[in-house]
Amino acid sequence: MLIEVDNLSEVLESTEESERPLLVAEVERTINLYAQKLKALIVKYDSNRYALSVIDKYITEEVNNKFDILEKISEIERGNKFELTLSIGIGRGGSTPQENYNNAVTAKELALGRGGDQVAIKNNEKIIFFGGNTREFEKRTRVRARVIAHALKDLIYESSNILIMGHKNPDMDCLGAAVGLWSTIRQMGKNCNIILDNDRNAIEYYMNKLKNDSKYDNTFISRDDAEKNLNEKSLLIVVDVHNKGYVSNIDLVEKISRKIIIDHHRRSPDIVEGTLLNYIEVYASSTSEMVTELIQYMVQKPRISKVEAEGLLAGIVMDTKEFQFKAGVRTFDAASFLRSIGADTLEVKKMFNDSLEDYLVIADTIKNAEVNNQVAIAVCPSNVDNTVIVARAADELLTISGIEVCFVLAEISNNVIISGRSLGDVNVQVILEELGGGGHMNMAGAKLKLPMGESIEALRNSIEKHLK
Known part of the structure; x- marks a missing residue:
């Protein structure tokens, strides 16, 4: 022991x-x-x-x-x-x-x-x-970030080409961190690409902004294109995920011997193995916050464009729910740095605006919520086809007085997606980990291959077990 x-x-x-x-x-x-x-x-x-x-x-x-x-x-x-x-x-x-x-x-x-x-x-x-029921303790010193940045810089210079990969169904924290790293690695004079799948619901607005600039024409590549250029000196940086089950292309990850993880989620037993460097900081608000710190040590004067700074700031805003959760001193330092190099907060807000159709679906979901002992469980209508609405409905439920914990479920592509949120002492990560998911104490998710009725029953059993 x-x-x-x-x-x-x-x-x-x-x-x-x-x-x-x-x-x-x-x-x-x-x-x-x-x-x-x-x-x-x-x-x-x-x-x-x-x-x-x-x-x-x-x-x-x-x-x-x-x-x-x-x-x-x-x-x-x-x-x-x-x-x-x-x-x-x-x-x-x-x-x-x-x-x-x-x-x-x-x-x-x-x-x-x-x-x-x-x-x-x-x-x-x-x-x-x-x-595991205590909030993570924020470490105010940046010593580790500086040490990791120097190690990362050395590994990048030793590599022939660098690939950046995130998780399945990428969100703004995942993409913002990837684009921020891509920009810095290009500034260092190295060839770099971001591997991106076709599932882009949560990042569509930002991707359209990038498409308007020819600078990003060859930035994003498919898994097949990435595989063609692999060699012994290729380096893979996995951002915003470390769990094998959630990495967008685990087969490709296992083919590359030189890899690095940068993530802020609570560590899972099913971690990607054989990495040269693991930078997992659970007290960080987001991977975008971690990357914002790293790039300030990787190059003397980071030349991050306005749109790249907005991507990083959007990642921080999304994972802190507009600086309400897990926003520590270093979170505001990172946001301040991004604002100072041109990030526009109004542009960031536009990335998270709901369409009228989406808002009505979220309202329907909240209307059908069942609340018991300050715990709410809600099921999205059958026409929901993306995970963003599930997460947004969970966020909205938590703003209602008398609800301390909430879970929103939706059936998407023959899977049941669960999004969990907590305001305080109840650890939703532990509850959803029992169902094969994960995340943070206040925000977590899971994906089940069960029918909706059985998924709700499994969720209720896990809630009951952990609330004891």
């Missing part, structure tokens, strides 16, 4: 100096008492990290207790302004101690990559999670 206090340094910074030694002592005491309870061997190997060797039967007991150590740590109060949280990785089921240790390392990386404050147990191929 590997334990890490996620945010110890940040919490200590927010605590008066005289209280800091008492806070550290209280954390150590709580963790040592926990180890005693488990009859474990415990070693502290860093200021905020511990390794425990535990008999397997005690882990089974902890699973039944839902790992109450997470709550005990968060209850520590020594003048600290923020709650302390733990990430715990447990490896079991291996044939050797080394195998269990490797499982524990992977489990802890997953727990940290999903925002911390949770336990991940890896039993060989099976992974289960507990906790």
Whole structure:
């Protein structure tokens, strides 16, 4: 069992100096008492990290207790302004101690990559999670962004050609981040293309803007064209996704040996493997925010055009729901930089305007919502054919008083699409992850291959299980 206090340094910074030694002592005491309870061997190997060797039967007991150590740590109060949280990785089921240790390392990386404050147990191929109900803690320092930018720059210069790929049904965060990176890589003098499928409902307005400028004529290519130009020195940058099931072309991803991930979603166990660089920051509002930071370190004076800056700003606006969710200090810094180089907020707003037909469909969906214990479930009319309306209906439902959590379902191309939203303590990511989806604590989605009735039943069962 590997334990890490996620945010110890940040919490200590927010605590008066005289209280800091008492806070550290209280954390150590709580963790040592926990180890005693488990009859474990415990070693502290860093200021905020511990390794425990535990008999397997005690882990089974902890699973039944839902790992109450997470709550005990968060209850520590020594003048600290923020709650302390733990990430715990447990490896079991291996044939050797080394195998269990490797499982524990992977489990802890997953727990940290999903925002911390949770336990991940890896039993060989099976992974289960507990906790994860605290909002991600924003890190205000840009040190990691600067380090990643320099590493990314070196990899780009070493490559013959660069390809950028996003997720299925790309949205403005995915496309804005891709276009921002494309522009910077071209400024560095390297050949770069964006791989884009035909499903462009959510990005149609922006794509039409790009078509009006001949500069972007050869920017977007199909998967087949990308495959023709592959060689050992090709580099693939995957943006706004890291889950194998959601990458737009997983076959192509697996053919390329040199690849990088830039994403802000909570880490999934089904991550794309064999990457040279993983930049997954769950506290970032959007991939567009992350890319806006990176490009400022990749070149001395980024020559981002007005339309490119608007694409990045649209990505931030979309994923923060107009700066209402997950908008930290760095989010506003990124938006300020984009505004300073010409991004027009009115143009960004136009990208998200609904047609009258769409608005009436959203209104019908809201009208049919069933609300129970502040949780709303609504089903879109049968004529809905794109996922944007599903997401917009979920956003609108959450603006209604008395609704804290909502889920909107629609049947599209023989699949049931679910969009989940939450205002506070309920983690919609955990609820929809049970159905094979994912996302963030406040915003998540899933796609089911079940009939609508069975999908609603599965969703209700997951809600009931996690609300307990």
